[in-house]
Amino acid sequence: MTGGTVSGTVPSGRPRLRLEARDQPGLLTHLAVSLLLLVAALFLAGIVMTVAGGNPLDVYRSMFGAGFGSKWGLNDTLVKMVPLTLASLGVALAFRMKMWNIGAEGQLLMGALAASGVALFAVPPDMPQWLALALLAAAGAAGGAVWGIVPGWLRAQFGVNEIISTLMLNYVALSIVQFFVYGPWGERGFGLTPMFERNTWLPRLTEFADQWSALRGLTLHLGILAVPVAIVCLAILLNRTKFGFEIAMVGDNPDAARYAGVRLRRTMIIVMALSGALAGLAGMNEVSGVVHRLLEHISPGYGYTAIIVAWLGRFNPLAVAVVAFLFGGLIVGADEIQSAGISSLLQGVILFVMVSGNLLIRYRIRLRVPETLA
Amino acid sequence: MVEMRGISKRFPGVLANDRVDLDVASGSIHALLGENGAGKSTLMHILSGLYRPDSGTMKVEDRAVSFASPLHAIRAGVGMVHQHFMLVETQTVAENVVLGDRRLGFRMDPSAIRDTVADLGRESGLEIDPDALIWQLSVGERQRVEIVKMLHRGARLLILDEPTAVLTPPEADTLFDRMRGMARAGRTLLFISHKLNEVMELAETVTVMRQGRVVDTVPKAQVSHRELVRMMVGSPVLFDVTVPPVQQGRKLLSLRSLRVENDRGQTAVDNLSLELRQREILGVAGVAGNGQRELAEAITGLRKLQAGTIELDGFDVTGSNQRRMIDLGISWVPQDRQHTGTAPNLSIQENFDLKRYRSARRGPFLDRAGQSSRAAALLAKYRVAASGRLQPVRLLSGGNLQKIILARELSTELRVLVAESPTRGLDVGAIQTVHELLMEQRSRGVAILLLSEDLQEVLSLSDRVAVIHNGRIMGILPRARAEADTIGMLMAGVVPEDMAT
Numbered sequence: 044m045t046g047g048t049v050s051g052t053v054p055s056g057r058p059r060l061r062l063e064a065r066d067q068p069g070l071l072t073h074l075a076v077s078l079l080l081l082v083a084a085l086f087l088a089g090i091v092m093t094v095a096g097g098n099p100l101d102v103y104r105s106m107f108g109a110g111f112g113s114k115w116g117l118n119d120t121l122v123k124m125v126p127l128t129l130a131s132l133g134v135a136l137a138f139r140m141k142m143w144n145i146g147a148e149g150q151l152l153m154g155a156l157a158a159s160g161v162a163l164f165a166v167p168p169d170m171p172q173w174l175a176l177a178l179l180a181a182a183g184a185a186g187g188a189v190w191g192i193v194p195g196w197l198r199a200q201f202g203v204n205e206i207i208s209t210l211m212l213n214y215v216a217l218s219i220v221q222f223f224v225y226g227p228w229g230e231r232g233f234g235l236t237p238m239f240e241r242n243t244w245l246p247r248l249t250e251f252a253d254q255w256s257a258l259r260g261l262t263l264h265l266g267i268l269a270v271p272v273a274i275v276c277l278a279i280l281l282n283r284t285k286f287g288f289e290i291a292m293v294g295d296n297p298d299a300a301r302y303a304g305v306r307l308r309r310t311m312i313i314v315m316a317l318s319g320a321l322a323g324l325a326g327m328n329e330v331s332g333v334v335h336r337l338l339e340h341i342s343p344g345y346g347y348t349a350i351i352v353a354w355l356g357r358f359n360p361l362a363v364a365v366v367a368f369l370f371g372g373l374i375v376g377a378d379e380i381q382s383a384g385i386s387s388l389l390q391g392v393i394l395f396v397m398v399s400g401n402l403l404i405r406y407r408i409r410l411r412v413p414e415t416l417a
Numbered sequence: 418m419v420e421m422r423g424i425s426k427r428f429p430g431v432l433a434n435d436r437v438d439l440d441v442a443s444g445s446i447h448a449l450l451g452e453n454g455a456g457k458s459t460l461m462h463i464l465s466g467l468y469r470p471d472s473g474t475m476k477v478e479d480r481a482v483s484f485a486s487p488l489h490a491i492r493a494g495v496g497m498v499h500q501h502f503m504l505v506e507t508q509t510v511a512e513n514v515v516l517g518d519r520r521l522g523f524r525m526d527p528s529a530i531r532d533t534v535a536d537l538g539r540e541s542g543l544e545i546d547p548d549a550l551i552w553q554l555s556v557g558e559r560q561r562v563e564i565v566k567m568l569h570r571g572a573r574l575l576i577l578d579e580p581t582a583v584l585t586p587p588e589a590d591t592l593f594d595r596m597r598g599m600a601r602a603g604r605t606l607l608f609i610s611h612k613l614n615e616v617m618e619l620a621e622t623v624t625v626m627r628q629g630r631v632v633d634t635v636p637k638a639q640v641s642h643r644e645l646v647r648m649m650v651g652s653p654v655l656f657d658v659t660v661p662p663v664q665q666g667r668k669l670l671s672l673r674s675l676r677v678e679n680d681r682g683q684t685a686v687d688n689l690s691l692e693l694r695q696r697e698i699l700g701v702a703g704v705a706g707n708g709q710r711e712l713a714e715a716i717t718g719l720r721k722l723q724a725g726t727i728e729l730d731g732f733d734v735t736g737s738n739q740r741r742m743i744d745l746g747i748s749w750v751p752q753d754r755q756h757t758g759t760a761p762n763l764s765i766q767e768n769f770d771l772k773r774y775r776s777a778r779r780g781p782f783l784d785r786a787g788q789s790s791r792a793a794a795l796l797a798k799y800r801v802a803a804s805g806r807l808q809p810v811r812l813l814s815g816g817n818l819q820k821i822i823l824a825r826e827l828s829t830e831l832r833v834l835v836a837e838s839p840t841r842g843l844d845v846g847a848i849q850t851v852h853e854l855l856m857e858q859r860s861r862g863v864a865i866l867l868l869s870e871d872l873q874e875v876l877s878l879s880d881r882v883a884v885i886h887n888g889r890i891m892g893i894l895p896r897a898r899a900e901a902d903t904i905g906m907l908m909a910g911v912v913p914e915d916m917a918t
Contacts, residue, residue, distance in 0.1 A: 284781045288767070288774050295760040301719065302749070302757050303771040304740035 060408055073357070076403045084396040088389050102380060109379030110372030116379075118248075118261045122333065124371035125266045126151065126325035126342070128364050130349035132277050133187075133321030135358040139281065140294040140314050146194060146209025147322040148346025149216035150187035154323025155330045156220055157186025159236060159337035162243040162330070163228060172242045179243055179331050180324060187323015188316040190216060195315025199308035205315075213346065224339050235338035245332035264332035269324060270364060277360040290314060322346060343374070351394045418443040418574055418605045419464065419495075424473035426459050430844070433459040434470070435629040441574070441622075443478075446596060446606045448620035448637075450613075452649055453705055453870055456629040457609045461576050464607075465497035466490030477574070496572030498563045500579050504551045510534065511547035514566045538565055542598045556681075557588035561595075568604075575599070577608040581615055582706060585683075593619050611649075611704050613642055613909035627651055643913070646905040653901050656877035658852045661860055665880070666695030668731075669864040670716070670833050675725035677708070677715045677888075685711035687888040689725075693833065693864040698855065700867045700879030702904050705838075708888035709868040710752065713835050716866070717749045718742035730832065743772050746832035750822055750839050752868075754815065758822045761811035765803055766792035768810050769825050791828075799824040800850075816847035823854055834858060834865045840874060852878060872901055872908075886910045 089099030110120050130147040137144035161182040166175045190212060197203035221234070228236045245264040252259035281287040289310050292300040301307055329341050352370055356363030370390070377386030419441040426434040433456045441447045449457045462468045464475065466484030475482050477493045484490040487497070504513050511534045515521055534547040543561045551559060560580065567575055577596075581589040596606050596619065610616050616623055617637065624634040625648040632648040670693040679685035686708045693699050703709055714720035716727065718739040726735045729745055737745070751757040759768050769792050777784035792806040799820045803813060810821060819839065826834065836855065840848040855878060859865060869875050875882055882899040884891040884907035891907040906913050 283783055283785070285774055285777070285783055286781065288770075288783055291763060291767070292760050292771065295762045296756065298757050299760045299771065301739065302751060304738075304743045304775070306738075306740065 072404060076400065077355075077397070080397050080400040080403075081393065083400070084389075084393040087396065088392045091388060091392075092385075102385070105380055106373070106376030106385075108376075110374075110376040114257075114261070116372075116375060118263050119375045120368065120371040121263050121267055122371075123374050124364075124368050125264075125270060125328050125332070126345045127348060127352060127371055127374075128270045128367040129273055129325035129328065130322045130345050131352035131356065131363045131367050132273050132360055133191075133318040133325075134349045134353035135356060135360065135363050136277060136281075136290075136321070137191075137314055137318040138353055139358050140290045140311070142195070142198070142311060142314060142318070143206045144191065144194070144209050144315060144318050145206060145350055146190065146212050146319070146346070147325075147349045148342060148344065149209070149213035150190040150319040150322035151326040151329075151342055151346045152213075152216040152220050153190040153326070154183035154187035154320075155326030155337055155341050156216075156223060157323065158183035158327035159223075159228070159239075159330050162239040163236060166240065166243055168240045168242060170242055172244075172246075175240075175242045176245065176331065179327050183323045183327025183331075184320040185323065187319040187321065187326065189319070190323070191315040191317075191319020192312055195312040198315075199311040220337070220341070221339055224337055228337065234340075236336045239331070239335050243331055244335055245328065247332075262333075264328075266328035266332040269328065273321065273324075274360045274364050281360070286310075286313075322349070348374075348390060351390055354394065355397055418445075418478060419607075420476040420479075421460075421464065422474050424460065424463060424470045424475070426456075426463060426468060426470050428459075432629050434463070436473070437626075437629070437631050439464075439624060439631065440634070441605060441607055443605055444600055444603050445621045446600050446608070446619055448616040448623045449607065449609045449626065450611065450616050450623055450645060450649060451626035452611060452872075454628075455626040455649075457626050458578060460626070461497060461578060461607070461609060464490070465495055465576055467497075491567070491570045491572060494571060494573035495576070496567030496570060496574070497576040498560065498567060498578065498580065500582055502559050502563050504559060504562060506550075506552040508551060509547065510545055510549050510551065510554075510562050510565075513551060513562055514547075514569050516566075518570060534565065534569065537569055541565070541568055541602070542595050543568075555588070556583045557585070557591065560584070560592070564595075572604075574605040574607060577606065579609050579611075581610070581612065589615070611909065613645060613906070613911050616645070617642065625649055642906060642909075642911050643902060646902045646909060646911075649909075650872055650901050650905040653873040653876060656848070656852060656873060658856060658877050660856065660878070663696040663860060665697050666862060669693055669695050669729065670866070671726075671728040672716070673726045673728070675712070675715060675727070676723040677711045677720055678723055679708075679711055684723075685888050686715065689885075689888065689890055691866075691883060691890065691893075693866055695862050695864055696859055697880045698859055698865040698867055698878050700869065700875035700882045701885050702872060702875045702882055702908055703868075703870060703885035704908055705870050707885050709837065709870075709885060711888075712885070713749065713751070713837050713866075713868060716742075716833075716835055717747055740775075746830055748826035748829060748831040748834045750819075750826055750834070750836040752837035752841065754818050754822060755811075759810050759818060762809050764807045765796065765801070765810055765813075765821060766806040768821055769795055769828075771825060773825075773829065795824040795828060816843045819843060819847065819851065823851065827854060827858060831858070831863055834863050835868070836865060837868045838870065839867070840869075840871070848874075870908075872904060876901065876904070884908055892916060 085103065092099040092102055109116050111117060130151055134144060134147050158179040161178050166178060194205045194208040194212060197208055198205045224234045224236055225232060230237050245266050247264045248258040248261035281290065289300065289305045292303060292305055293307060293310055297307060325345060330337050348370060352366045353363055356366040373389060374386055419439065421437060421439040424434050424437040437460055451457050459468065463470050466487040466489050477495060482493050505516065511531045514534045515530050531547045538545045543565055545558060545561050545565060564575065580592060584592060600606055620637050622634060623637055623640065623645065625632040625645060627649060672689060672691045675686050675689045676684060677686035689712065691699065701709065711720055715722055718737050718741060722735060726733060734745060755761060760771065766788055770788050774783055777787065789806060796803065796806055801817050801820045803817060810818060840851050843851065855865060867875065867878060876899055879896060881893055881895050882904060883893040884904055886908060891912065903913055
């Protein structure tokens with residue numbers, strides 16, 4: 044209300060930076076700004092590395108080589124990309140509706156737990172593999188969904204802040220996993236369950252080496268197929284369905300959505316269920332495709348990285364997958380150079396720079412030189 | 418105490434204050450009376466340092482002043498208590514009273530502050546526990562905290578913006594007592610109001626404003642209710658709307674003994690009954706905040722009824738949710754275009770389909786093709802000035818935004834239209850368009866409930882005028898008998914002698 048008077052303040056003598064809102068930032072702006080920010084983030088992280096006595100260029104070169112430079116590196120990157128993409132898509136879905144689900148980690152763990160339970164106790168060794176995998180996937184999705192519904196329902200019914208509840212449920216989920224792997228399902232107190240039967244394993248590329256010899260030794264599993272499927276399904280859901288339209292409405296203006304007859308509570312709960320289900324599937328992929336057992340450290344924080352990935356992908360399914368691929372490489376590269384903090388450092392710096400740099404997408408910076416008064 | 422001369426203030430599109438003069442005598446209780454939008458609040462914001470006038474001069478206690486901020490005003494002894502309290506809920510009364518007080522140094526002495534606040538409360542008759550936390554207090558008590566805050570900073574002139582708007586009647590009575598006490602103790606009180614009864618009860622002098630100007634300043638003793646209303650509403654020039662003669666049809670909407678609560682759980686609509694026929698515009702005149710919003714939300718299914726029934730075309734639809742009411746053909750043009758009526762970042766096309774998307778016969782899928790062709794047609798039909806159907810609606814002007822909402826609400830198979838202040842803030846051309854659209858719907862057989870505080874609009878369009886005050890219907894008048902000053906009195910909560918039964 045006071046806007047009219049404030050903007051007309053006394054002109055100062057120095058040139059000043061001024062922010063000007065852009066009406067509708069285009070795709071090109073998005074890409075250009077993102078690239079610029081990525082470079083800025085690498086530069087900032089490089090300063091830290093230099094201070095620590097490293098050569099950032101060497102570090103980046105060997106990381107890039109490890110993640111993307113060879114067939115083996117690419118294989119590892121794609122393996123990491125699978126859970127990262129699924130969890131990130133889940134997070135992105137909830138974020139679209141401004142449901143700040145930061146509980147992908149817990150949902151992933153519960154998905155892994157549920158899938159492991161089915162693998163260990165419900166699947167006889169002679170069950171056909173496709174059926175066993177379908178059961179595992181359903182259990183994983185359900186496990187994650189439950190862990191999403193709980194905070195979703197609390198929010199819808201009592202207005203409980205989902206940021207807090209989803210975060211807390213991450214620790215609860217970790218404790219539950221620990222209880223099972225050290226307790227009833229554990230093997231000699233090592234924090235892991237026995238190996239699953241073969242029919243619950245997602246097939247790996249190396250198993251097709253008889254037909255295609257190039258695939259020998261590649262650990263990438265068929266869970267990678269879930270990535271394009273999930274992207275397409277989510278893109279359709281968000282852009283082409285009535286439910287997706289309701290999500291967009293609620294995300295933009297819940298009051299208008301209510302006014303338009305959207306059942307807000309129901310929508311919140313379903314979105315949280317779907318979001319959790321995607322993270323749960325990520326967990327199922329890890330136990331069934333990578334380690335073939337449940338262990339305490341089944342996730343190196345995929346669920347948390349997913350928040351960063353979803354944010355950087357601006358909640359757009361395809362963009363999220365691209366970012367997940369890059370982050371998969373980042374994780375592999377950081378493992379390769381054996382310097383424990385690098386991955387987290389880079390992730391942190393990139394997110395920080397990108398989030399603060401978001402400003403550049405919505406505004407352009409103009410240098411304003413005050414007009415000389417006659 | 419105060420002498421304002423030739424104060425003008427322009428906001429984009431409105432001249433809120435037009436060469437206003439105001440004199441307030443020391444130690445008096447002075448009322449500033451007028452309809453919403455008359456410029457009362459703007460004038461008081463200028464006096465309390467929140468706005469700067471475009472032109473004009475002010476003197477406080479015979480010294481020329483020019484306030485750059487409320488801080489300067491309070492230094493000169495002018496403090497304002499706003500309608501919406503500015504208190505930190507999780508802190509104590511004493512902490513809130515001294516919050517932001519520049520006289521306080523870096524170190525605070527909590528017990529001394531507590532004593533000062535308690536003493537001040539006792540002296541001014543506004544007893545209040547300095548250790549109570551704000552969130553534990555009732556609205557009336559919070560208001561006291563605001564007043565004590567201003568007194569603590571040395572306010573000798575206290576401005577109160579519609580002080581009774583949020584109070585229950587007993588709380589209001591207490592407040593009046595305290596105000597009289599403060600005036601006796603030598604302070605000057607200036608309050609904004611549009612309630613005749615409280616002005617007549619409390620004020621010694623009344624200044625009436627209309628459309629940014631002061632109509633007159635009169636001693637209360639020399640003026641009657643009816644004279645004040647005449648000054649307030651003037652003689653509104655009716656809009657140039659052709660009201661085609663129509664045969665009203667059957668009863669479409671019956672509201673029986675509705676009771677609805679507001680967000681704070683207080684009764685906002687109280688035992689209200691109305692009937693609405695086909696091809697009828699029923700105007701509901703009333704000052705904003707007298708239950709109109711809650712009534713609209715109750716009819717459209719967004720707010721729960723505490724009691725009463727709603728019948729639509731002979732069927733009981735009591736308790737239906739918003740979704741069902743939409744499907745039954747109840748359209749709604751909400752007062753708050755940006756926060757209720759539209760989703761700002763979605764496109765024009767999507768905002769057109771905010772409700773209709775559900776009826777696309779494509780299973781779970783949206784009908785994108787239909788959406789865009791409908792949008793193109795509506796944009797042309799309603800002559801919306803926009804760069805295209807994919808433009809986000811937040812970039813539209815108020816008039817165009819309203820056209821979007823009207824286009825959406827009127828392009829369905831509607832039977833009842835609830836229109837809340839449909840022309841508020843629009844320019845003359847847009848107002849004309851909206852009025853024509855309403856008339857067109859009336860001719861088509863729609864029953865229209867027009868909730869508005871704009872008397873001019875209600876009188877120009879309505880077949881019958883009902884007046885709402887404190888959630889109750891004060892009276893219903895047919896168009897021919899709806900005189901501006903009668904309606905004005907009813908709006909102010911006074912039943913004229915010739916209507917009293």
